[in-house]
Amino acid sequence: xxxxxxxxxxxxxELVGTAGLLVVVIGSGLKAAELSRDTGVALIAxxxxxxxxxxxxxxxxxxxxxxxxxxxVTLTSWWSRRIGGEGLGGREALVYTAAQSAGxxxxxxxxxxxxxxxxxxxxxxxxxxxxxxxxxVVATAGLVLLxxxxxxxxxxxxxxxxxxxxxxxxxxxxSSGSFANPAGTVGRSFSDSFTGIAPESLPGFxxxxxxxxxxGLALAALLYGTGRGGGRSANPAPAPEPEPVEATVxxxxxxxxxxxxxxxxxxxxETIG
Numbered sequence: 001x002x003x004x005x006x007x008x009x010x011x012x013x014e015l016v017g018t019a020g021l022l023v024v025v026i027g028s029g030l031k032a033a034e035l036s037r038d039t040g041v042a043l044i045a046x047x048x049x050x051x052x053x054x055x056x057x058x059x060x061x062x063x064x065x066x067x068x069x070x071x072x073v074t075l076t077s078w079w080s081r082r083i084g085g086e087g088l089g090g091r092e093a094l095v096y097t098a099a100q101s102a103g104x105x106x107x108x109x110x111x112x113x114x115x116x117x118x119x120x121x122x123x124x125x126x127x128x129x130x131x132x133x134x135x136x137v138v139a140t141a142g143l144v145l146l147x148x149x150x151x152x153x154x155x156x157x158x159x160x161x162x163x164x165x166x167x168x169x170x171x172x173x174x175s176s177g178s179f180a181n182p183a184g185t186v187g188r189s190f191s192d193s194f195t196g197i198a199p200e201s202l203p204g205f206x207x208x209x210x211x212x213x214x215x216g217l218a219l220a221a222l223l224y225g226t227g228r229g230g231g232r233s234a235n236p237a238p239a240p241e242p243e244p245v246e247a248t249v250x251x252x253x254x255x256x257x258x259x260x261x262x263x264x265x266x267x268x269x270e271t272i273g
Contacts, residue, residue: 010065011095015103017061018069022107022187023114024053029195030115042194047171055164062160070181071097072213076144079217083226097183104187112191123189123196127176128204135176136208137215142170143180144216145223152224182206 005013028049032042054069061067068074074088074096081087088096109119146166150158170178179185179197185206189199197205 005064007092007095010092011099013061013065014068014096015099015106017057017065017067018100018103018183018187019107019110020057021054021069022104022184023111024057025050025184026108026111026188026191026193026195027114028053030111030117030193033194034115043171046195047168050171051164051168054167055160058160058163065096067160068096069100069183070143071100071183072140072144072181072209073147074100075210076148076213076217080148085226100183101186104181104183105190108187108190112193117191117193120190121192123192123198125192125196126198127201132176133204133208135174136179136205137212139170139174139176139178139180140209140212141216141219142166142212144213145219148216148220149224152220176205176208179205180209180212182209185209 004010025046029042029046032045032049036042036045057069058067061069066077068077074093077087078090078093079087081089112119112121143163143166146162147159150156150162167178167180170180179188185197185202188195188197189202
């Protein structure tokens with residue numbers, strides 16, 4: 001089995017991956033607004049670019065760090081380990097979260113630099129109202145449920161495409177535009193652009209995302225069970241060896257041995273999460 005990368009390499013993957021995600025989200029929003037005054041057309045372009053970029057980033061960095069790119073996903077992974085499943089330890093979760101936050105801010109600054117804008121200008125687009133917070137709860141809960149559910153039924157390899165498709169849809173079906181990522185939300189406050197969010201809107205959005213993460217975990221536990229015992233495991237237990245049966249076997253024939261019960265190796269990345 002391939003050794004797990006060091007924590008420093010995994011943290012670097014989370015930092016670079018989250019920075020790349022913010023470059024894609026903010027950069028595509030800036031380009032879309034530059035090319036079209038129609039908000040609907042701009043949102044179509046932004047949602048497609050964001051989904052494609054996210055899927056590619058998860059595919060690239062998943063084998064290194066799991067490509068969480070999101071503190072909510074990291075915290076749900078930590079919780080899964082606490083209740084007996086696979087996931088991150090407390091120190092790893094803290095390092096991942098710090099790397100994601102730094103990467104998100106760096107990606108926002110880089111996106112503004114690419115488009116000739118002054119980096120670090122705080123967003124002025126206020127996003128408040130209870131309906132938007134409900135949208136963030138729904139968006140984040142759905143994301144966590146998707147990642148946890150695919151992991152617990154033994155289909156983690158579907159996560160890159162599934163998460164990309166979900167985000168593309170959630171940008172449209174939620175009132176908030178599906179930020180669904182505390183680090184990404186903070187990063188987007190550093191860019192006064194089409195995809196930005198004013199700093200005063202951060203507490204409500206981040207709080208709603210944390211509530212959504214808890215709700216997603218609760219739904220996953222309800223539907224698939226907790227830990228590795230829920231649903232079909234990605235690492236099924238070995239089949240029990242058959243009881244020996246006394247029988248007369250011709251000397252020329254080999255004896256029948258027990259079936260191989262070795263379980264497959266752990267998938268390249270866990271989730272949802």
